Amino acid sequence: MDPTESQPLRHRHVVALPWPGRGHINPMMNLCKRLVLRDTNLIVTFVVTEEWLGLIGPDPKPDRIHFATLPNLIPSELVRANDFIGFVNAVHATLEEPFEKLLDRLSSPPPTVIVADTYVLWAVRVGERRNVPVVSLWTMSATILSLFLHSDLLVSHGHALSEPSESKEEEIVDYIPGLPPTKLRDLPPLFKNYQVFKKGELCFAELPRAKCLLFTTAYELERKAIDFLTSKLGIPVYSTGPLIPFEKLSFENKPDYIRWLDEQAETSVLYVSQGSFLSVSEAQMDEIVEGVKASGVRFLWVARGGESKLKKAFEGSAGVVVSWCDQLRVLCHVAVGGFWTHCGFNSTLEGMYSGVPMLAFPLFWDQILNAKMIVEDWKVGIRIERRKKTEVLIVRDEIKEVVKRLMDRESEDGKEMRRRACDLSEIFQGAVEEMGSSNANIDHFIRDINNTT
Known part of the structure; x- marks a missing residue:
């Protein structure tokens, strides 16, 4: 079944757009596999660069997941660590237009929803132009997302913009909702990666415009952070994890x-x-x-x-x-x-x-x-x-x-x-048993997709 060919109208079409990195592509693929296993009327177009299609290789996947590619307009995976901020800038600047053109070719059935990595800055605005709702997938912990969303508190407490002294590193950060009391030295040093973090802030600002937010974590692991973010963001939040390939364990x-x-x-x-x-x-x-x-x-x-x-x-x-x-x-x-x-x-x-x-x-x-x-x-x-x-x-x-x-x-x-x-x-x-929290949240999310007009 190919999404460029005519399909029965009852099918819903999910377009998956991961950030181009293995730590983001893998959980997105695991989510898509779970989605098509839970609903036989879903098909998925999984969008990666031409380079990443070759790197993914022949990993088995359900018939209703198909790949589509974007041109190699960003630095290669082999060298991106040499200039990470340059890599981020390239993803944000060069892939929006080819993705939008790709959406135009996915017409039978037309895309029902775009599931995009939170770090893909332009995903929500593309969806708004094409009248396709966009769902955000966050592939890190819910706890660190709450930390990032409250960076202003780190700044106001003098815990963000300069390298701390050895004694200051031992100070306890206990004012971030959902974050257990944590020594400053155990938090990402925003002052070292400030350019990367500022790019992330642009992406976080888009979250309230998404249809909903998906976490790869299990609800039971990060209950406090997830409950807080659910109340803060004003959009539905679903913990679909652990989004790991447990279903393919083969002996x-x-x-x-x-x-x-x-x-x-x-x-x-x-x-x-x-x-x-x-x-x-x-x-x-x-x-x-x-x-x-x-x-x-x-x-x-x-x-x-x-x-x-x-x-x-x-x-x-x-x-x-x-x-x-x-x-x-x-x-x-x-x-x-x-x-x-x-x-x-x-x-x-x-x-x-x-x-x-x-x-x-x-x-x-x-x-x-x-x-x-x-x-x-x-x-x-x-x-x-x-x-x-x-x-x-x-x-x-x-x-x-x-x-x-x-x-x-x-x-x-x-x-x-x-x-x-x-x-x-x-x-x-x-959590991943039939009646567990992961499947319950995935099923709830699928009902939201099916109610999308």
């Missing part, structure tokens, strides 16, 4: 890394993911490698780039290095007992769904607050951090000790952390 085929996990003792393996966008310096990576080796812990390390170098560095060690793996399948394997993560929100949700304690190693933006919530609020992880602010690197001995502490199944702290992780896993798995 029919067994790649080599799964066969290796099958041979390991229960909860004995540390899964290490260095993320898909930002990474660390070469010197820091050397310390991480040596620290993990010295811990003696078995590990499965996914290396997106530099796989051969890492394999050489880990020769004779107790682990396996791969270039790619099915992360959620790995995390749900009984052999995995810990998850080294940069704390991107998608990975955070997958870690919680699987019930695996996390070793939090944030690098950038929302990862910093996610790490704090993992360790202090949800109490399902340990944070790797410099002992002193003046330290340039987290050294191998520190890494060795924190890895051993995370993987210690006998300590009282370790037992309590695993109990909390199991409790959250049960909550997450309950």
